[in-house]
Amino acid sequence: MLSARDVSVQFGGLRAVDKVSLDVMRGEIVGLIGPNGAGKTTFFQAVSGFVKTTSGEVRFCGERIDGVAPERICRLGLTRTFQIVEVFPSLTVRETLTAAALVRLPLAEARRIAVSTAELVRLGGKLDLTCRQLTLPDQKALEIGKAMATQPRMILLDEVMAGLRPSETDEVVRLIRDLRDRGITFLVVEHNMDVIMGLSDRIAVMGTGRKIVEGRPDDVVRDPKVIEIYLGAEFELA
Numbered sequence: 001m002l003s004a005r006d007v008s009v010q011f012g013g014l015r016a017v018d019k020v021s022l023d024v025m026r027g028e029i030v031g032l033i034g035p036n037g038a039g040k041t042t043f044f045q046a047v048s049g050f051v052k053t054t055s056g057e058v059r060f061c062g063e064r065i066d067g068v069a070p071e072r073i074c075r076l077g078l079t080r081t082f083q084i085v086e087v088f089p090s091l092t093v094r095e096t097l098t099a100a101a102l103v104r105l106p107l108a109e110a111r112r113i114a115v116s117t118a119e120l121v122r123l124g125g126k127l128d129l130t131c132r133q134l135t136l137p138d139q140k141a142l143e144i145g146k147a148m149a150t151q152p153r154m155i156l157l158d159e160v161m162a163g164l165r166p167s168e169t170d171e172v173v174r175l176i177r178d179l180r181d182r183g184i185t186f187l188v189v190e191h192n193m194d195v196i197m198g199l200s201d202r203i204a205v206m207g208t209g210r211k212i213v214e215g216r217p218d219d220v221v222r223d224p225k226v227i228e229i230y231l232g233a234e235f236e237l238a
């Protein structure tokens, strides 16, 4: 579904993403992990059209999308969430989801989709609360809802679980699995190893701009290179 080939992103003298290739198949949940500053968010930005790739090629469902504007990529069915929750505090859940659905749909239909999307992400009873009235887990659900309201085929999730307690994390994990069962494909950046191990069919690891390892979760956590650059010796002993 998504195919990145030798994608690089240069910020002045810094090569934040260095020839990264990654494929995600339809219906998969792929994890993308690595230390702070490894280039995970920048890779998402490049794939979703928010920053320009310096070189390489990105295809979504066979179509070239590098250099294509984010709104157009979104209309093709690839959407992303932001690492920092981005909501307008004074808008209601209904208004927020309607605004997201407008990327694709006329107003009347967008309003209808807002309601069904709220149900889907378990905010059905909170349609008329403002974003500032939501708890953090509900804000995360809304973040996923905003992505779902654009009726995507694939979602890039950037640390959507950050700041949640374990029980709250479990709920978001269930939601993601649920959406996958409904046919959505996911590429997920997450620092919580338990979460990413449990959720992912496959994991890719980035270190300073490069993809260093890719494989099944069990193999990836045992890989000496991954332990060295990311997990540390503690994890090896654990």
Ligand SMILES: Nc1ncnc2c1ncn2[C@@H]1O[C@H](COP(=O)(O)OP(=O)(O)OP(=O)(O)O)[C@@H](O)[C@H]1O
Residues within 6 Å of the ligand: 011, 014, 016, 034, 035, 036, 037, 038, 039, 040, 041, 042, 043, 083
């Ligand atoms: N717009 C930008 N301009 C210049 N440098 C940037 C920009 N965005 C990111 N960088 C740099 O690119 C590198 C990769 O950053 P990025 O945010 O992609 O890392 P990350 O893997 O998402 O890290 P984290 O786990 O902390 O979110 C870092 O050195 C960062 O400082």
Ligand SMILES: [Mg+2]
Residues within 6 Å of the ligand: 040, 041, 042, 083
């Ligand atoms: Mg990041």
